[in-house]
Amino acid sequence: MTSPATDAAGAPDLPEYAPVPAIAKGAPLNEHGYHVWQVERNLYAVTDNVYMSAFLTTPDGVVIFDAPPNIGHNIRRAVDEVTAANGLTNQVTHMVYSHHHADHQGASSLFGGDIVRIGHEETRRLLLRDNDPARPVPDVTFSDRYTLEVGGERVDLAWHGPNHSPDNIYIHFPGHDTLMFIDVVNAGWIPIYNLNLSDDVIGYTGATAIALDYPWTHLISGHLGRVATREDVAMHQQYIADIEASSREALASVNPGPIFKHYGENVWAAVRAHLDAVTEHAAAPVIAKYTGVLGGADIDIFTWTTTFAIMQSIRLDRGPSGPVHP
Numbered sequence: 001m002t003s004p005a006t007d008a009a010g011a012p013d014l015p016e017y018a019p020v021p022a023i024a025k026g027a028p029l030n031e032h033g034y035h036v037w038q039v040e041r042n043l044y045a046v047t048d049n050v051y052m053s054a055f056l057t058t059p060d061g062v063v064i065f066d067a068p069p070n071i072g073h074n075i076r077r078a079v080d081e082v083t084a085a086n087g088l089t090n091q092v093t094h095m096v097y098s099h100h101h102a103d104h105q106g107a108s109s110l111f112g113g114d115i116v117r118i119g120h121e122e123t124r125r126l127l128l129r130d131n132d133p134a135r136p137v138p139d140v141t142f143s144d145r146y147t148l149e150v151g152g153e154r155v156d157l158a159w160h161g162p163n164h165s166p167d168n169i170y171i172h173f174p175g176h177d178t179l180m181f182i183d184v185v186n187a188g189w190i191p192i193y194n195l196n197l198s199d200d201v202i203g204y205t206g207a208t209a210i211a212l213d214y215p216w217t218h219l220i221s222g223h224l225g226r227v228a229t230r231e232d233v234a235m236h237q238q239y240i241a242d243i244e245a246s247s248r249e250a251l252a253s254v255n256p257g258p259i260f261k262h263y264g265e266n267v268w269a270a271v272r273a274h275l276d277a278v279t280e281h282a283a284a285p286v287i288a289k290y291t292g293v294l295g296g297a298d299i300d301i302f303t304w305t306t307t308f309a310i311m312q313s314i315r316l317d318r319g320p321s322g323p324v325h326p
């Protein structure tokens with residue numbers, strides 16, 4: 001048995017990619033490994049350049065929006081740094097969950113049991129199901145809308161249907177010109193595998209229009225190093241629209257006949273060859289168009305898997321799935 005090739009530092013023999021475009025870069029991190037900045041007035045974002053969390057400082061206490069374990073104890077350090085500089089209490093009184101996923105809430109237990117936790121009713125149901133002590137279940141839940149008022153500030157939470165996850169909500173800060181909406185748009189980067197590991201293709205692809213219906217200048221989108229702009233959302237929408245158009249073209253132009261004839265009774269082999277051919281045909285021009293434009297665009301498995309999911313949704317959700325036998 002041979003071991004995988006490694007480089008001089010002992011890392012596996014890893015592929016190289018195009019340089020990360022300037023649009024995809026975050027700010028330098030401090031000695032603890034985080035960067036915190038003022039988004040608008042008393043609303044702050046904190047990142048490790050992979051994950052992003054946010055918090056609101058008020059005279060009555062701090063409200064935290066998501067607690068990714070990647071940032072972990074640095075959320076507390078960022079809150080302490082900002083509240084000390086502004087002479088405000090560092091007491092965390094409320095926590096809002098954008099959705100139930102552990103990679104965004106797995107540090108929420110660090111803030112103890114004596115705070116108000118707010119989330120969608122589906123978030124509560126899924127967290128009861130998952131039974132993870134790192135993610136205490138929200139006690140305040142809502143079905144469609146909820147307005148949080150703390151220390152003279154207002155935050156509007158809304159659920160507009162499933163998208164990335166069944167419970168992913170829109171968090172609007174009307175007094176801060178900001179929307180927080182997680183795991184759909186990545187500022188300056190393409191989505192990772194399978195539309196950012198999303199459950200609902202139609203919900204995911206339609207969510208950005210809902211997000212743009214809100215008034216905002218800053219979008220806190222949960223990942224990477226900077227807050228998104230409306231232009232970032234438009235660029236993401238164009239990437240998705242290009243995949244949709246390319247998938248339709250590929251479904252129409254790749255002929256499955258010879259593939260099925262070749263494989264005979266091995267029907268699954270033919271299905272695999274046909275769907276892979278459609279996916280590669282559809283993804284290739286998109287990968288070429290966005291390489292050097294958006295971060296990660298030349299990591300072709302990300303666009304392949306997203307294209308595969310969209311191409312299947314075109315067949316299965318929108319229809320028709322194929323021609324009707326005569």
Ligand SMILES: [Zn+2]
Pocket residue numbers: 099101104164165183
């Ligand atoms: Zn998620």
